[in-house]
Amino acid sequence: MSDPVLPFDKLVLASGNAGKLAELQAMLGSSVEVLPQSQFIKEEAEETGSSFVENALIKARHAARASGLPALADDSGLAVDALDGAPGIHSARYAFGGDAANNVKLIDELRGVEDGKRTARFICVLALLRHADDPTPIICEGVWEGRILLEPRGTNGFGYDPLFWVPEAGKASAELTAAEKNSMSHRARAMQLLRERLGLR
Numbered sequence: 001m002s003d004p005v006l007p008f009d010k011l012v013l014a015s016g017n018a019g020k021l022a023e024l025q026a027m028l029g030s031s032v033e034v035l036p037q038s039q040f041i042k043e044e045a046e047e048t049g050s051s052f053v054e055n056a057l058i059k060a061r062h063a064a065r066a067s068g069l070p071a072l073a074d075d076s077g078l079a080v081d082a083l084d085g086a087p088g089i090h091s092a093r094y095a096f097g098g099d100a101a102n103n104v105k106l107i108d109e110l111r112g113v114e115d116g117k118r119t120a121r122f123i124c125v126l127a128l129l130r131h132a133d134d135p136t137p138i139i140c141e142g143v144w145e146g147r148i149l150l151e152p153r154g155t156n157g158f159g160y161d162p163l164f165w166v167p168e169a170g171k172a173s174a175e176l177t178a179a180e181k182n183s184m185s186h187r188a189r190a191m192q193l194l195r196e197r198l199g200l201r
């Protein structure tokens with residue numbers, strides 16, 4: 001089937017995370033020309049919201065304003081039940097030292113927590129603004145249920161992928177191929193909803 005017509009043919013991906021950018025780009029395929037925000041933006045938006053939705057909107061608006069183009073942002077994170085939903089919207093800056101430090105901190109925080117109580121989920125909110133002042137942004141959310149491992153496994157993906165056990169795959173997220181992760185992740189689910197909203201298949 002040929003790609004249906006989008007209301008625009010170009011959009012800016014409002015993310016500075018290389019792992020996310022690769023996944024979003026792969027999921028969008030050739031349906032639209034995707035430009036990285038680095039082409040337009042010197043300083044990244046400050047994520048001052050108290051929810052994934054608010055932060056996704058802040059990032060998309062910042063990129064739409066800088067580029068004059070439609071913008072798609074992704075705000076995502078990991079919510080761990082035993083930590084009352086932390087690191088949540090603070091996932092990127094949990095240990096203030098990047099992915100490796102975040103994973104060390106998560107292992108430490110969950111030390112001694114038994115297997116059945118290590119449940120967690122990845123959440124992804126995508127926000128699409130047709131232009132910076134768009135009063136009706138399209139917001140789509142995806143959730144991916146799993147468990148936090150005792151030790152890292154696998155080297156694929158990014159962020160908390162080595163610590164996220166995916167029961168439906170019987171593997172850690174970082175042991176999945178890019179194609180496998182992109183078929184089942186929180187980001188994939190949010191993107192599927194976005195495609196439906198835009199009339200893409």
Ligand SMILES: O=P(O)(O)OP(=O)(O)OP(=O)(O)OC[C@H]1O[C@@H](n2cnc3c(O)ncnc32)[C@H](O)[C@@H]1O
Binds near residue numbers: 014015020047075078
């Ligand atoms: O804001 P942008 O520029 O998009 O990049 P970021 O890395 O700061 O992104 P977020 O603010 O949305 O923070 C999300 C963090 O949650 C984690 N995360 C989100 N999706 C993930 C995934 O698919 N696999 C592993 N970790 C993920 C990872 O640590 C991210 O840095």
Ligand SMILES: [Mg+2]
Binds near residue numbers: 047
């Ligand atoms: Mg961020």
